[in-house]
Amino acid sequence: MTALLTLPSVLVIVLVLAAVGFFLGRRRALAASGGTPSTLHSLPRQHGWHVALATAVPALILIVFWSFLAGLVSNIYIDAIIPDDQPELRLPLEQRAGLTEREIEIRVQGRRDLFISNVQALAGAIDRYVANGNATEEEVQRWRADLAPLQQRLQRDGQIVSTAVTQGSLNRALELRRFNAIVAVTGPLAALAMAVIGFAVSLLVISRDFRARISVERWTRGFLVFASTMAILTTIAILSAITLPSLTFFREYGLFDFLTGLTWAPAGDVTGVPAGRNGEYQSELGFLPLIWGTLYIAFVALLVAVPLGLLAAIYLSEFATKGVRAWVKPALEILAGVPTIVYGIFALVTIGPFLQAIVGTTIMPNTVSVMTAGVVMGMMLVPFVSSLSDDVINAVPQAMRDGSLGLGATPAETVTQVVLPAALPGIVGAIVLAASRAIGETMIVVLAAGALSNVTGIEPNPFGAVVTVTTRIVAVLTGEGSGFDSIDVLAVFALAFTLFFITLGLNLLAQRMVAKYREQYE
Amino acid sequence: MNDMQLDQRVVGSDDIKISARNCQVFYGDTHAIKDVTVDIEDKMVTAFIGPSGCGKSTFLRCLNRMNDTIESCRVEGDIRLDGEDIYDKRVDPVQLRAKVGMVFQKPNPFPKSIYDNVAYGPKIHGLARTKAELDEIVERSLRRAALWNEAKDRLQEPGTGLSGGQQQRLCIARAVATGPEVLLMDEPCSALDPIATAQVEELIDELRQSYSVVIVTHSMQQAARVSQKTAFFHLGNLVEFGVTSKIFTNPEDPRTESYITGRIG
Numbered sequence: 001m002t003a004l005l006t007l008p009s010v011l012v013i014v015l016v017l018a019a020v021g022f023f024l025g026r027r028r029a030l031a032a033s034g035g036t037p038s039t040l041h042s043l044p045r046q047h048g049w050h051v052a053l054a055t056a057v058p059a060l061i062l063i064v065f066w067s068f069l070a071g072l073v074s075n076i077y078i079d080a081i082i083p084d085d086q087p088e089l090r091l092p093l094e095q096r097a098g099l100t101e102r103e104i105e106i107r108v109q110g111r112r113d114l115f116i117s118n119v120q121a122l123a124g125a126i127d128r129y130v131a132n133g134n135a136t137e138e139e140v141q142r143w144r145a146d147l148a149p150l151q152q153r154l155q156r157d158g159q160i161v162s163t164a165v166t167q168g169s170l171n172r173a174l175e176l177r178r179f180n181a182i183v184a185v186t187g188p189l190a191a192l193a194m195a196v197i198g199f200a201v202s203l204l205v206i207s208r209d210f211r212a213r214i215s216v217e218r219w220t221r222g223f224l225v226f227a228s229t230m231a232i233l234t235t236i237a238i239l240s241a242i243t244l245p246s247l248t249f250f251r252e253y254g255l256f257d258f259l260t261g262l263t264w265a266p267a268g269d270v271t272g273v274p275a276g277r278n279g280e281y282q283s284e285l286g287f288l289p290l291i292w293g294t295l296y297i298a299f300v301a302l303l304v305a306v307p308l309g310l311l312a313a314i315y316l317s318e319f320a321t322k323g324v325r326a327w328v329k330p331a332l333e334i335l336a337g338v339p340t341i342v343y344g345i346f347a348l349v350t351i352g353p354f355l356q357a358i359v360g361t362t363i364m365p366n367t368v369s370v371m372t373a374g375v376v377m378g379m380m381l382v383p384f385v386s387s388l389s390d391d392v393i394n395a396v397p398q399a400m401r402d403g404s405l406g407l408g409a410t411p412a413e414t415v416t417q418v419v420l421p422a423a424l425p426g427i428v429g430a431i432v433l434a435a436s437r438a439i440g441e442t443m444i445v446v447l448a449a450g451a452l453s454n455v456t457g458i459e460p461n462p463f464g465a466v467v468t469v470t471t472r473i474v475a476v477l478t479g480e481g482s483g484f485d486s487i488d489v490l491a492v493f494a495l496a497f498t499l500f501f502i503t504l505g506l507n508l509l510a511q512r513m514v515a516k517y518r519e520q521y522e
Numbered sequence: 523m524n525d526m527q528l529d530q531r532v533v534g535s536d537d538i539k540i541s542a543r544n545c546q547v548f549y550g551d552t553h554a555i556k557d558v559t560v561d562i563e564d565k566m567v568t569a570f571i572g573p574s575g576c577g578k579s580t581f582l583r584c585l586n587r588m589n590d591t592i593e594s595c596r597v598e599g600d601i602r603l604d605g606e607d608i609y610d611k612r613v614d615p616v617q618l619r620a621k622v623g624m625v626f627q628k629p630n631p632f633p634k635s636i637y638d639n640v641a642y643g644p645k646i647h648g649l650a651r652t653k654a655e656l657d658e659i660v661e662r663s664l665r666r667a668a669l670w671n672e673a674k675d676r677l678q679e680p681g682t683g684l685s686g687g688q689q690q691r692l693c694i695a696r697a698v699a700t701g702p703e704v705l706l707m708d709e710p711c712s713a714l715d716p717i718a719t720a721q722v723e724e725l726i727d728e729l730r731q732s733y734s735v736v737i738v739t740h741s742m743q744q745a746a747r748v749s750q751k752t753a754f755f756h757l758g759n760l761v762e763f764g765v766t767s768k769i770f771t772n773p774e775d776p777r778t779e780s781y782i783t784g785r786i787g
């Protein structure tokens with residue numbers, strides 16, 4: 001029975017029920033008409049659709065919401081069941097020394113957040129352990145932290161459990177699992193109930209005068225509205241997924257320390273950590289080196305991409321003949337479709353050694369550097385800049401060019417003095433968009449800027465390796481020894497969070513500029 | 523030229539400024555202008571009339587090679603300015619357009635200030651050596667286009683912020699500022715109120731003292747008021763060309779007559 005009550009199987013049941021409802025509804029409508037369908041207000045087919053939609057739509061919406069909300073509810077639950085005097089939360093005396101009341105409070109709160117993510121990780125690990133057939137549910141309920149080396153047992157099965165399992169965390173994890181099990185059943189059950197109610201009611205209301213056509217219209221509209229809000233909901237979901245851990249991190253590490261820290265050296269990282277540093281709070285997680293590296297590379301990339309892309313766009317839209325355009329534009333667009341990993345390889349094996357050969361190994365000790373990544377990223381952005389600017393330049397009305405040419409200006413004067421100034425806001429918008437892509441770009445910088453280098457601070461040399469926001473996210477998440485509950489991983493969420501807002505801000509800015517510009521010529 | 527005796531306003535000028543012989547224009551496969559032969563005289567206003575789509579703008583654009591900017595457009599025949607073939611390979615269309623200015627059917631001010639719009643041509647052609655000279659050209663041009671009073675206090679505001687009619691006068695001022703020898707005007711008054719129209723017509727009359735003006739218009743009255751010669755186009759053909767008063771009072775071709783009396787168009 002419970003096997004049937006998972007969201008996917010309920011989904012199938014609901015759809016089948018809706019299909020059945022369609023045929024039943026049509027039959028009932030025909031029957032209600034007494035053999036003369038023309039006496040019905042709506043066509044039998046519309047009655048059928050009405051039943052199908054009334055069955056499926058509310059249930060589907062519920063299923064979607066449930067998939068979002070179940071996690072949230074479970075988060076709230078775990079927070080509620082952990083009492084303040086949970087032994088794991090207590091701060092050892094030697095760590096309290098010399099701290100103010102407030103500082104202790106912050107640290108306790110940090111320990112609480114850490115404990116919660118430990119419990120959640122453990123519960124998940126046990127879930128998968130059971131699902132892999134290593135233990136039955138009854139056995140798990142009898143587990144005790146002190147009897148068997150649980151951590152090793154789970155790890156042998158491939159589960160990530162980075163901190164030792166205490167009796168407290170085990171109890172809470174088991175409690176959480178029981179709650180999750182209930183939540184997992186209620187959602188599908190409610191969806192099923194809704195489908196059945198919709199099915200029954202909509203079948204019952206069928207009569208000669210029932211206005212099924214209008215109802216169908218309404219259901220359809222509702223469903224479309226729902227579908228379009230999904231896109232927004234997804235964004236919100238992504239945001240909420242990274243917001244909570246980020247806030248936890250900010251509270252634990254300190255927002256100010258994060259934003260102004262000059263060193264990035266996570267304790268769990270494979271490289272770049274001085275020996276003897278393994279306590280969780282000893283990671284140094286300063287944001288400045290990362291944003292420095294990111295912006296430095298983006299700057300070099302734009303230095304390459306903007307002139308080349310813009311000139312290409314001007315040539316294509318103002319000077320190229322139809323024939324040239326027909327070849328070059330698709331070619332540029334293909335270039336834009338090359339996977340970034342390919343650019344990364346190109347940077348690593350070709351551009352890096354090439355640059356090193358030119359400037360020498362004293363200035364450029366490694367083939368990976370700001371220039372290597374920046375130049376190649378610039379090449380990647382050329383088609384992006386040129387195709388966006390091309391659109392913008394093409395949007396400048398022909399009448400503007402005619403006006404200038406008609407006064408005896410040369411094509412070059414027309415471009416520089418009339419077309420480009422007119423297109424400027426749009427071009428700036430395109431550049432901002434390119435900047436936003438450069439900042440979020442991952443693969444090229446991972447390969448070409450020094451993903452595994454031991455740089456921890458701000459590197460001013462353009463031929464030196466740097467750390468960037470995206471490479472550090474990759475390094476921490478794929479590095480050894482960092483479970484999903486350490487401070488380093490929380491820091492990664494904070495990085496993602498910051499990155500999200502930087503790119504969001506840039507994209508909004510670009511959009512506004514381009515929109516304003518389009519307005520001008522409407 | 524016995525036409526001249528019919529029109530007293532023409533004062534002794536029978537110099538041909540532009541002469542077109544057997545001019546054909548194609549847009550791809552569309553034959554838009556068919557074998558048009560016409561002479562445009564100096565210091566005189568020539569009006570092009572005809573129903574919409576008959577090729578007035580197309581022919582006008584041939585006279586300063588603006589059709590070069592349309593890729594599908596092909597011009598055949600012989601068009602001469604002061605006896606020189608303007609479609610000759612050695613002729614620079616840029617220089618030609620400096621001599622043959624144009625005001626377009628739709629106002630198209632640049633997204634610059636009013637001042638910069640008017641100063642654009644003079645700056646490009648180096649007509650002013652000092653700022654004061656440039657200021658003077660701008661003022662004179664704006665006055666001639668009857669826009670000075672409205673614009674003198676807002677010279678630094680964008681030209682696109684003017685009303686449609688003001689924009690059109692700005693475009694006229696812009697064309698006049700370059701000091702062309704021939705001015706082509708494509709329906710310059712279609713967006714103007716009667717007062718501004720009268721001012722522009724006055725300007726055209728004044729320009730006639732020194733330039734040759736070609737004007738496309740849909741208003742018979744306007745053609746009759748401002749022009750000395752009128753050309754009637756129909757379906758790409760030049761149906762009739764002659765002294766304005768004669769075209770309007772005693773047309774030779776039945777198509778001309780039905781057009782000016784409002785039966786085709």
Ligand SMILES: Nc1ncnc2c1ncn2[C@@H]1O[C@H](COP(=O)(O)OP(=O)(O)OP(=O)(O)O)[C@@H](O)[C@H]1O
Nearest residue numbers: 549552554573574575576577578579580581592594
């Ligand atoms: N850029 C173009 N491409 C293709 N065909 C064109 C183009 N411009 C004009 N034509 C065609 O050439 C013919 C003449 O057009 P033109 O604009 O010269 O007419 P017009 O006499 O100026 O009309 P109106 O009084 O409406 O301005 C029309 O049939 C038009 O469809």
Ligand SMILES: [Mg+2]
Nearest residue numbers: 578579627708
């Ligand atoms: Mg026209």
